[in-house]
Structures are given as C-alpha cells and as structure tokens.
C-alpha cells in the first residue's frame with residue numbers, strides 16, 4: 001500500500017494505491033455523507049461494482065451503470081446523470097464515486113463539479129490510463145467538435161486505486177495506459193523511461209506495474225501541484241497529445257484507444273523535436289517498443305490538411321497557432337509554437353519514417 | 358462613478374458602477390485577449406449591443422443574441438453556445454462578456470466557467486436584479502426539475518454596471534430587482550430597508566436607485582467574501598428563496614419574474630419568523646409596500662403539498678429536510694430546519710393572511 005498527498009488549491013487529498021483497496025474505501029472518507037452515488041460502466045460493473053456496493057452497505061448508496069466507451073463522455077449522458085441525481089434526491093452533502101477508467105472519471109467528475117455547483121467526489125480508477133486522469137482535478141466531457149472541450153478543474157476528495165482491478169484489463173487497455181506512463185517518464189525521468197522500455201506488456205508482473213504507476217502518479221502530482229490550472233508546466237503533460245487528440249477526433253472517438261493515439265503522438269513529438277533541436281532522441285527505440293507491443297502505428301491515416309485542421313481545434317492553442325510540447329532531451333520538455341507549414345511538412349516526413357523498417 | 362473591490366478565492370476583481378460605463382469597459386480590462394465574445398439577449402441587443410461593440414472596435418469581437426427569458430438558461434442553449442464558441446475559434450485567452458440581466462449572466466457565466474475548463478468573463482448587468490446575480494461568482498443553468506441545479510462557483514474578472522441601461526426596464530423588472538434589494542436590506546441593515554420602503558417604484562429618481570444598488574452590492578460583497586462557497590452565512594442571501602424558487606418552478610419558469618416570486622417568499626419568511634420566534638416583524642408594512650407597487654401576491658396558487666414538494670427540491674436542503682432562512686429581527690438572519698408538517702401549516706396560514714386586508 002502506498003499513500004501520496006496532493007495539495008490542490010481548494011483542499012488536500014490522498015492517493016492510496018494497493019491491492020484490495022476497493023474493499024476498504026470507507027476507511028478513508030473525510031466527511032460524513034447524506035448519500036453516496038457510484039457511477040460506473042457496464043464492464044467495470046460486472047467485475048467490481050458488487051464489491052464496492054458491499055463496502056458501502058452501511059450507507060444510503062445509489063448506483064448508475066453507463067455504456068462503456070468514449071462516446072459516453074457526452075453532453076447527453078451528462079444531462080441524463082443530472083436528471084438521475086435529482087431523481088435520487090442527492091443533495092450538497094452527497095458523495096459521488098467514479099468507479100472506472102478515464103471516461104467514467106472525467107464524466108462523473110464533471111457531474112460532481114457542476115451538480116448543485118459542486119459536490120464531493122472520489123476517484124476509483126480501474127485502468128492503468130486512469131492513473132493519469134484520476135489525479136489533478138481535470139474533469140470534462142467531449143463536444144462533437146473536439147475532445148474535453150467542456151469541463152472544469154475540480155479536485156476529488158481522494159483517489160483510491162486498487163491494483164487488483166487491473167488484472168482484468170485487455171491488451172489494448174494495457175497499451176493505452178502505458179502510453180501515458182511513457183509520456184510521464186519522457187518529460188521527467190530518463191531512468192523510468194528506460195525501465196518501461198525494457199518491459200514487455202504481454203508479460204507484466206503486477207509489482208512492476210504498481211511501480212510504474214506510482215512513479216507516473218508522482219510525476220503528475222508534482223506537476224499539478226505547481227501548476228494546477230495549466231498556465232505553465234502542466235502543459236508538458238500534453239506531450240504527444242496534439243497529434244493524439246487530432247487522431248482520435250479524425251478516426252472517431254473510441255475507434256482508437258486514447259493512449260494508443262497518444263503513443264503515436266509521442267513518437268511524432270520525438271520526430272519533430274529531433275528536427276527542431278537538431279538532436280538525436282530515442283525515436284527508433286520507442287518505435288520498436290511500440291511495434292513489439294502492438295501499438296497501431298498504421299492508424300495514422302488521413303491527409304495532412306485534415307489532421308492539421310483537427311490539431312488546430314486543440315484547447316492549448318493560442319490565436320490559432322499550434323502549441324506543441326517538444327523535448328530538448330529526455331526529461332527536458334519545452335513548448336513551441338508551430339507554423340502550419342512546418343506541421344504539414346513534419347506530418348509527411350513522420351509518415352514516411354513510420355513505414356520505414 | 359463608484360468602485361468596489363472583491364476578493365474571490367481565485368482572484369480579486371472590481372465592480373464599477375456609474376453612468377455610461379458601457380462605453381468605457383476596455384479601460385478596465387486586466388488582461389490582453391485573443392478575441393472577445395459578447396453574449397446578450399434580444400431585448401438588450403436592440404438597446405445596448407451596438408454601443409458595446411463600438412467600444413470593442415479595436416478587438417476581434419464576436420457576439421451572440423439569445424431569446425430573452427428564463428427558458429434560455431437551459432442545457433440546450435448552453436450546448437449551442439459551446440458549439441458557437443468552438444466555431445468562432447475561441448481559445449483559452451478569449452474573453453466572454455455577459456451583457457444583460459441575470460439570465461444572460463448566469464448562462465454566459467457557466468459557459469465561461471466550463472468552456473475549455475474556464476475562460477475569463479466580465480459581467481455587464483443591465484437589470485436591477487442583476488446587481489445580485491453579477492456579484493459573487495455563482496453561475497448556473499436550470500434543469501427541468503429545478504432552478505440552477507447545474508452550475509459552478511466561478512468569479513468574473515470584473516463587473517461593469519451602467520446605470521443608464523436601467524432606464525429602459527419595465528415595471529415588472531424594476532419590481533423584480535427591488536425584491537432582492539429588500540432581501541439584502543432585511544438580512545443586514547434596517548436603515549436601508551426603511552429607505553427602500555419609503556420609495557415608490559413608479560417614480561424612482563436614478564440617483565436613489567444607484568444608492569440602493571450600491572448598498573445592495575456592498576452587502577452581497579461582504580457576505581460572499583466571507584463565505585464564497587456557501588457553507589455558512591452566504592445562505593442568508595437565500596432569504597425568501599425557498600418559497601420563491603418553488604413558486605417559479607410551480608408556475609413555470611418565466612411566467613413570474615424571479616424577484617416577484619422572491620418578494621412573496623420574503624413575506625412568507627417574515628410570516629414564519631414571527632411565529633417561530635414569537636415576535637413582531639414588519640410583515641404588514643412589507644405586504645402593503647408590495648401591494649402598492651403591484652407585486653403579484655395573488656400568484657401563490659397550488660395546494661400546499663405541491664408547493665412543499667417543489668421546496669424540497671431546493672439545493673440548500675439537507676437530507677430532504679427544508680432549510681429556511683428566517684429573521685430573529687431585521688438584520689439578524691438565521692437558518693432553521695423545518696418539518697414538513699410545520700411548512701404545510703405555515704403555508705396555509707400565510708395564504709389566509711395574504712387575502713386579509
């Protein structure tokens with residue numbers, strides 16, 4: 001069991017990581033609650049909702065099971081959840097629990113942030129990727145024209161991360177989550193980066209995963225404590241996301257896992273960085289690791305103009321110019337404003353480099 | 358010209374009150390902006406949008422004109438505004454201006470709070486009532502099952518209040534706004550309360566209105582500085598609102614002005630307070646003033662059970678028990694938890710007292 005503390009601008013909260021935490025969450029409640037509402041998706045419900053509801057048996061607990069997948073992070077489900085909250089009679093002293101991956105965490109977190117102007121909530125991440133989404137208080141839903149365009153900064157009361165739940169993840173979700181761990185390592189820590197690149201995702205000892213997740217969370221926690229509202233260094237966490245988000249939008253949300261798209265974006269960021277800083281970065285090594293672990297590198301389809309247009313919808317842009325996170329070296333991120341011409345040319349040289357053996 | 362400063366938890370901002378402010382707002386901008394987006398309603402657009410856009414002629418300014426009325430504070434218009442924001446290419450460095458009454462302020466404020474996790478916005482109130490809604494950072498939209506159930510705390514970058522715009526308000530809106538001024542006076546200041554009750558709303562010198570508005574804002578500002586998130590004394594500002602909100606929901610949003618409903622709620626609060634504290638409050642005097650000024654006191658229709666059910670949807674309730682703001686005396690508010698039986702009996706005795714001459 002590991003415990004980390006985060007100081008958000010509104011309050012401090014703990015992140016508890018270990019095996020079987022789902023059966024002990026009530027030990028960590030910091031307030032008394034009039035009622036509890038667990039939001040989860042259909043896959044997670046089958047596996048872990050029963051355990052969680054049992055743990056909550058002393059409380060007045062409601063639950064809602066949503067379809068799994070990125071499409072659920074929509075204004076329609078948001079609205080439906082609001083209606084349910086009112087129907088359940090939830091008040092300002094209710095607690096919401098987001099049990100699931102980043103989709104449930106982001107959506108349920110945004111419901112918590114805006115139901116009656118904000119109620120308490122707890123993140124119970126059940127995917128590797130959600131080590132990232134559950135920490136730092138970013139919550140959001142998608143708009144048909146762009147991901148996460150509607151949302152808030154709203155810190156949870158706690159993050160309870162049960163490593164046992166990760167056993168049921170399929171390969172795609174493991175890949176997806178590991179891409180964000182690679183990202184965190186790339187922006188801050190060459191040693192962890194090297195440790196990840198020596199693992200094979202098909203054969204992962206749980207203790208190693210917990211180690212990687214703990215480092216990832218530590219990196220993320222440090223960054224968001226220093227820049228909660230993303231005015232400065234928090235932007236480094238967007239490494240790989242300029243192209244990643246564009247690709248997700250282009251292919252249709254859900255047809256590629258978030259982290260799979262980010263993985264391609266990370267490789268692109270290395271490619272651009274090598275050229276901008278006229279340096280050598282571990283592009284080939286990362287490409288190889290991604291291939292070995294079956295990341296769908298062939299998914300980068302669509303002509304450059306279409307992809308560029310999607311990139312320009314990104315929230316991080318300033319005055320319609322793309323802001324990209326690049327690496328001067330591993331552990332040394334930097335933000336660069338890019339011209340459209342450069343982006344187009346990097347995209348096409350990147351595509352060529354992807355198909356080269 | 359009067360200027361007040363408010364310290365919100367996230368930042369400080371000014372409230373500027375005076376004649377012709379709509380032509381000078383750019384003097385008060387605290388940041389440089391990539392673009393500006395003015396949101397207003399059809400009535401206000403006809404009267405004042407031209408002036409504001411002219412003032413913004415050096416900026417890249419967009420505008421959106423919405424239908425007037427409480428129905429506009431809906432998730433559908435919220436969603437439509439998000440789509441427009443994206444279509445206009447607004448980024449995190451854009452400024453949103455809410456030009457209008459409380460409906461525009463609440464809706465546009467909630468858009469600002471949640472577009473890309475929050476962009477800067479400015480309140481330009483154009484109704485008397487909006488002296489209340491524009492200060493304090495509460496923003497929200499309605500849900501079909503209850504008012505303001507979806508929202509945030511999100512402070513503006515400034516409030517620019519042009520007294521000249523109030524000249525075009527009709528009687529109903531003047532009544533509506535004055536109800537909140539009466540409320541603020543009742544919870545904190547007997548002298549202002551007496552000053553208001555000696556004015557006739559049909560014949561209001563602008564200088565007197567400005568004075569009342571400034572006192573109202575001062576009272577509100579003091580309260581929200583001490584309790585921004587409404588955990589304590591900010592609840593006093595809900596005096597009159599338990600019944601007021603229920604009545605609005607019961608009659609259908611928009612069929613009675615917010616402040617008109619609150620006025621009936623204020624009278625009800627005096628009625629309940631007299632009985633609970635076994636004391637005499639200026640019930641009859643307020644009733645008379647409301648009658649003289651044509652407040653629709655006859656609108657309290659519907660059987661007690663229906664009204665009670667609506668009251669129980671209120672955000673301020675705890676565990677399904679109604680929390681009501683009462684007055685031990687003028688200037689001395691207090692929160693009481695009420696039983697359903699008591700509420701039903703107070704409602705019926707209040708109705709009898711309303712029809713008595």
Ligand SMILES: NC(=O)c1ccc[n+]([C@@H]2O[C@H](COP(=O)([O-])OP(=O)(O)OC[C@H]3O[C@@H](n4cnc5c(N)ncnc54)[C@H](O)[C@@H]3O)[C@@H](O)[C@H]2O)c1
Nearest residue numbers: 043068101102103104126127129132133138165168169258
């Ligand atoms: N808020 C943030 O800071 C932040 C950061 C990164 C990503 N995100 C968001 O996170 C989302 C992606 O998160 P995700 O990858 O966890 O997606 P997800 O929530 O859709 O989960 C992926 C799939 O795994 C299933 N699943 C979840 N837990 C499982 C378990 N223990 N066993 C078996 N199956 C399980 C889910 O049902 C789903 O089908 C995206 O919407 C992204 O925008 C947010």
Ligand SMILES: NC(=O)c1ccc[n+]([C@@H]2O[C@H](COP(=O)([O-])OP(=O)(O)OC[C@H]3O[C@@H](n4cnc5c(N)ncnc54)[C@H](O)[C@@H]3O)[C@@H](O)[C@H]2O)c1
Nearest residue numbers: 400425458459460461483484486489490495522525526615
């Ligand atoms: N956020 C808060 O703290 C808070 C506090 C109190 C009330 N409110 C909200 O405020 C809303 C009511 O505000 P409102 O009464 O200003 O309603 P409103 O915005 O609907 O304005 C009332 C009417 O006056 C018109 N109008 C506005 N300015 C005008 C002008 N200068 N001249 C002529 N006509 C003008 C509008 O078009 C509208 O028809 C409610 O939704 C209520 O919930 C919010």
Ligand SMILES: [Zn+2]
Nearest residue numbers: 180241258262
């Ligand atoms: Zn991500």
Ligand SMILES: [Zn+2]
Nearest residue numbers: 537598615619
């Ligand atoms: Zn009000």
